[in-house]
Amino acid sequence: MRRLAPVLREDGVELDLISLVRTILAACKDISFRVGQAELSGVLGSTLDENIQGETQKKLDVLSNQLLKDMLLESGFVRAIASEEEDFIVEGEHGGRFLVAFDPLDGSSNIDINSLTGTIFSILPVPDNKLAGDAITESDFLQPGRNQVASGYVMYGPSTILALTTGKGVKLYTLDKTHGSFLLTNENVSIPEETQEFAINASNQHSWQAPMQRYVRDLLDGKNGVRGKRFNMRWVACMVGDVHRILCRGGIFTYPVHTDNQAQPHKLRLLYEANPMGLLIEQAGGLVSTGEQNILDIQPTELHQRVPVILGSKQEVQVCLGYHD
Numbered sequence: 001m002r003r004l005a006p007v008l009r010e011d012g013v014e015l016d017l018i019s020l021v022r023t024i025l026a027a028c029k030d031i032s033f034r035v036g037q038a039e040l041s042g043v044l045g046s047t048l049d050e051n052i053q054g055e056t057q058k059k060l061d062v063l064s065n066q067l068l069k070d071m072l073l074e075s076g077f078v079r080a081i082a083s084e085e086e087d088f089i090v091e092g093e094h095g096g097r098f099l100v101a102f103d104p105l106d107g108s109s110n111i112d113i114n115s116l117t118g119t120i121f122s123i124l125p126v127p128d129n130k131l132a133g134d135a136i137t138e139s140d141f142l143q144p145g146r147n148q149v150a151s152g153y154v155m156y157g158p159s160t161i162l163a164l165t166t167g168k169g170v171k172l173y174t175l176d177k178t179h180g181s182f183l184l185t186n187e188n189v190s191i192p193e194e195t196q197e198f199a200i201n202a203s204n205q206h207s208w209q210a211p212m213q214r215y216v217r218d219l220l221d222g223k224n225g226v227r228g229k230r231f232n233m234r235w236v237a238c239m240v241g242d243v244h245r246i247l248c249r250g251g252i253f254t255y256p257v258h259t260d261n262q263a264q265p266h267k268l269r270l271l272y273e274a275n276p277m278g279l280l281i282e283q284a285g286g287l288v289s290t291g292e293q294n295i296l297d298i299q300p301t302e303l304h305q306r307v308p309v310i311l312g313s314k315q316e317v318q319v320c321l322g323y324h325d
């Protein structure tokens, strides 16, 4: 099986970007080890702190953030980082040509129950108008998802798996823990266009808007309803796990608008959840939307901006969007 770097070189990926991806993966290998050690290395449980989004930080959220932040900022390839666990951007070397936004540990509520978690990353170019010595500001990160030069996730499950796109399709790599290399295990991920599987947190049903209510009701009606087929439901409570399932066998995933929480009507974050996952899904032949527009076309206005998300198998997402027209 082939290793990551030669595969990326063959895809024509520039050397600095390959080195940057390898830096992210070095941190992820460390996170993977610590997730596996769990109770044995005292990393389970919460800290006494909250992040800027008002969520209690788990010890592994903080640890994973620190590992990624330190390794990226010392790498020389990264000009600045943005993270779910950092209130503001953090600047690195002045020479770096890339910006990295990441969710250091996705699916935090799964940490203490030994269930799926992951790291999500988005790599953006430093804007052309920035000279080598110029300070990077938050606005430099506010680029549409289409600008991403690469995105991916590392999933910490029974195997540690990397899903990566550099704009030429999506490839999966599995971490061989015997010698620490990510080896190519699927060179061309392709999401089936149709599906009979959906993922939504149904406990929020009371607060969905009318189109989503109608769409899910029709799914639940099964064979005798307007859809004429039975749908199955899955919910991992970790976006990485749900997106991974969709890359493997199709499906639709949505975290829609909540009408009962005006202060925070959306859950998922644009820069380090929706955009990187959006690029992966699109590159694998799927579709991503807020219900109104393609997620990758959104012009971000805030670092920790949240958006509604509908993604997955092309035809099923189109059906769902039909209810929103």
Ligand SMILES: O=P(O)(O)OC[C@H]1O[C@](O)(COP(=O)(O)O)[C@@H](O)[C@@H]1O
Pocket (backbone or CB within 6 Å): 084, 103, 105, 106, 107, 108, 109, 201, 237, 238, 239, 240, 255, 267
């Ligand atoms: O707990 P809920 O409401 O089902 O939400 C689950 C969603 O929240 C998230 O866990 C948010 O990610 P974090 O753990 O990084 O905050 C997603 O991964 C997942 O899809």
Ligand SMILES: [Mg+2]
Pocket (backbone or CB within 6 Å): 103, 105, 106, 107, 239, 273
């Ligand atoms: Mg997350």
Ligand SMILES: [Mg+2]
Pocket (backbone or CB within 6 Å): 061, 084, 103, 104, 105, 106, 107, 108
């Ligand atoms: Mg997180």
